[in-house]
Amino acid sequence: MSAATAGTYSPAAAAGEKRRERKEELRRHLAEDADWPRADGRSFHDCRPALQLMQTGPTTAASGSAYAEFGKTKVIVSVFGPRESKKAMLYSDTGRLNCNVSYTTFATPIRGQGTDNKEYSAMLHKALEGAVMLHTFPKTTVDVFALVLESGGSDLPIIISCASLALADAGIMMYDLVTSVSVSCFGKNIIIDPTSDEEAWQDGSLMVAYMPSRKEITQLTLTGEWSDGKITNAVELCMDACSKLCDILREHLKDASSLAE
Amino acid sequence: MRQSAPGFQRNGPLDSTGLPRYPSLRPPPPARISIPRAAVLSSCCFRLRYAPAAPSTMVGLSEGEKHFIRGGIAQDLRTDGRRRLQFRAISVETGVILQANGSARVRLGATEVIATVKAELGKPSILHPDKGKVSIFVDCSPTAAPMFEGRGSEEFSAELSVALQRCLLGGKSGAGAAIDLSSLIVIDGKVCWDLYIDGLVVSSDGNLLDALAAAIKVALSDTGIPKVNVSLSATTDEEPEVDVSDEEFLQFDTSSVPVIVTLMKVGKHYIVDAASEEESQMSSAVSVSVNRHGQICGLIKRGGAGLDPTVIFDMISVAKHVSQQFISVLDSEILAAEAAR
Numbered sequence: 001m002s003a004a005t006a007g008t009y010s011p012a013a014a015a016g017e018k019r020r021e022r023k024e025e026l027r028r029h030l031a032e033d034a035d036w037p038r039a040d041g042r043s044f045h046d047c048r049p050a051l052q053l054m055q056t057g058p059t060t061a062a063s064g065s066a067y068a069e070f071g072k073t074k075v076i077v078s079v080f081g082p083r084e085s086k087k088a089m090l091y092s093d094t095g096r097l098n099c100n101v102s103y104t105t106f107a108t109p110i111r112g113q114g115t116d117n118k119e120y121s122a123m124l125h126k127a128l129e130g131a132v133m134l135h136t137f138p139k140t141t142v143d144v145f146a147l148v149l150e151s152g153g154s155d156l157p158i159i160i161s162c163a164s165l166a167l168a169d170a171g172i173m174m175y176d177l178v179t180s181v182s183v184s185c186f187g188k189n190i191i192i193d194p195t196s197d198e199e200a201w202q203d204g205s206l207m208v209a210y211m212p213s214r215k216e217i218t219q220l221t222l223t224g225e226w227s228d229g230k231i232t233n234a235v236e237l238c239m240d241a242c243s244k245l246c247d248i249l250r251e252h253l254k255d256a257s258s259l260a261e
Numbered sequence: 262m263r264q265s266a267p268g269f270q271r272n273g274p275l276d277s278t279g280l281p282r283y284p285s286l287r288p289p290p291p292a293r294i295s296i297p298r299a300a301v302l303s304s305c306c307f308r309l310r311y312a313p314a315a316p317s318t319m320v321g322l323s324e325g326e327k328h329f330i331r332g333g334i335a336q337d338l339r340t341d342g343r344r345r346l347q348f349r350a351i352s353v354e355t356g357v358i359l360q361a362n363g364s365a366r367v368r369l370g371a372t373e374v375i376a377t378v379k380a381e382l383g384k385p386s387i388l389h390p391d392k393g394k395v396s397i398f399v400d401c402s403p404t405a406a407p408m409f410e411g412r413g414s415e416e417f418s419a420e421l422s423v424a425l426q427r428c429l430l431g432g433k434s435g436a437g438a439a440i441d442l443s444s445l446i447v448i449d450g451k452v453c454w455d456l457y458i459d460g461l462v463v464s465s466d467g468n469l470l471d472a473l474a475a476a477i478k479v480a481l482s483d484t485g486i487p488k489v490n491v492s493l494s495a496t497t498d499e500e501p502e503v504d505v506s507d508e509e510f511l512q513f514d515t516s517s518v519p520v521i522v523t524l525m526k527v528g529k530h531y532i533v534d535a536a537s538e539e540e541s542q543m544s545s546a547v548s549v550s551v552n553r554h555g556q557i558c559g560l561i562k563r564g565g566a567g568l569d570p571t572v573i574f575d576m577i578s579v580a581k582h583v584s585q586q587f588i589s590v591l592d593s594e595i596l597a598a599e600a601a602r
Contacts, residue, residue: 118419119419119423122416122419122420122423126562126563126565130565130566130567131567199433200433201433203432203433203436204432204436205433211567214567215569215570216567216568216569217568217573218562218565219562220561220562221427221561221562222427222557222559222560223427223428223430223431223432223558223559224432224436224559225431225432225436225552225556226556226557226558227557228557228577228578231557231574231577232574235570235573235574236570239570
């Protein structure tokens with residue numbers, strides 16, 4: 001049986017082997033209890049660069065759209081509407097926000113793995129719900145469709161930030177831009193904006209979606225074992241990164257609108 | 262093999278149904294203030310939807326009733342006589358489903374849930390050859406409420422399942438997990454136990470997440486995993502033969518299984534264990550999963566409105582405090598339930 005499998009190439013097994021090697025390396029670093037160089041050369045508290053790689057208007061048919069590329073993670077979000085709600089929906093004097101997150105089949109190392117993240121649609125909805133002025137478009141629906149072209153870690157925070165840029169591009173009224181950043185925890189170290197390798201072996205993760213001007217957290221999720229002090233540190237780190245990311249988005253929107261004129 | 266406490270006496274006062282009361286619960290007020298149960302018909306497709314527990318009048322709350330609930334919470338006297346940080350009476354029963362490896366029924370006021378644990382032999386995943394697998398599913402039966410029929414229940418069940426997975430299964434490396442996944446391995450890379458944890462909502466009167474997490478904790482403490490004897494053949498590539506014992510069972514170490522405490526923010530105050538009428542008045546809620554050592558094992562924010570960071574930190578510390586009381590009450594209930602069997 002082993003002879004038969006040796007002849008065929010199995011990407012899943014090969015990827016598994018490689019990841020295990022990287023895991024061993026990470027465990028060694030953790031055992032040494034020292035800082036280690038991250039695979040992409042960042043320090044623990046460096047996010048991947050966002051400046052040049054967030055664009056508005058990649059899809060022309062949509063009311064607004066945005067594209068974001070953070071390292072390997074590539075996300076495209078289109079916003080349609082406000083348009084008439086489906087007939088089956090009950091009357092509502094506030095607008096509806098309909099969110100959908102999907103993965104391309106080639107987004108993950110093993111084909112079609114993106115379907116594991118079914119809850120992302122609901123999470124995106126919750127992160128944005130508190131920011132959109134739903135009462136400004138009664139009886140209608142705004143559709144937010146996100147597509148992950150390639151998954152390279154921190155997918156959901158990037159989807160959320162990109163979706164709020166797309167909403168702004170579509171001219172949907174919002175209280176503030178929502179930006180989101182996640183951190184991974186390894187032992188006592190906190191690593192911001194983790195890649196998928198780092199996410200695969202993390203001890204815990206924490207994601208914050210934040211409205212910097214209103215100083216409000218719209219979504220906060222946490223897994224793994226955390227002490228009180230560590231949560232406070234991690235949330236503050238995320239909020240700081242969110243504010244900086246928000247400034248970048250704001251600059252970008254200003255540039256885009258001045259170009260349009 | 263089951264753990265039991267032979268000399269254990271239930272020393273708590275018993276209420277009229279013969280069930281032990283939650284110790285910190287004050288005696289109920291002489292006349293219960295009755296409020297028509299409310300159906301909260303939310304237009305938004307992802308918002309929490311809770312349905313009335315009894316098939317009584319399906320009406321929303323009137324302005325007066327809303328005001329009454331909010332005013333009561335502000336004065337630390339809720340409509341059913343509880344204080345803001347007080348749970349309803351909890352009752353626990355183990356071994357209710359004999360087909361499962363472990364099961365429990367938990368009642369929290371009028372909310373009733375069943376959790377079962379089934380273990381099956383499976384194959385570990387390629388990426389984690391040294392770990393077993395645990396999956397959690399929740400089903401909201403339409404017998405509990407008409408709202409749970411069709412698509413509405415799917416979204417709601419999925420939301421509960423995801424919240425439980427986040428709060429109980431810990432980080433990717435296994436830190437903070439309720440169950441040590443490496444304890445489920447039988448042969449490295451070949452055979453492991455797959456645990457299927459299923460929750461069922463029998464009757465719904467708010468605070469389903471906390472009740473489900475408590476039921477899962479009790480069901481895990483009731484779970485016996487059959488002992489497996491492995492006869493390894495000479496060549497390691499061949500499928501190993503496993504012999505599952507039907508007499509010897511192994512118990513789980515459930516001391517690290519966290520409980521979930523959901524704090525709802527109504528006005529300026531937080532309440533625990535909200536009934537469905539109270540849930541309709543929340544602006545936002547934070548569900549925190551805390552283990553015996555006071556470590557936070559998971560957290561999820563619910564409800565659309567944004568929260569100030571300092572409020573969230575405050576809610577976490579309150580939840581941590583309340584959870585320690587809840588854990589000790591649950592532990593004594595588990596012992597009582599084991600003794601009663």
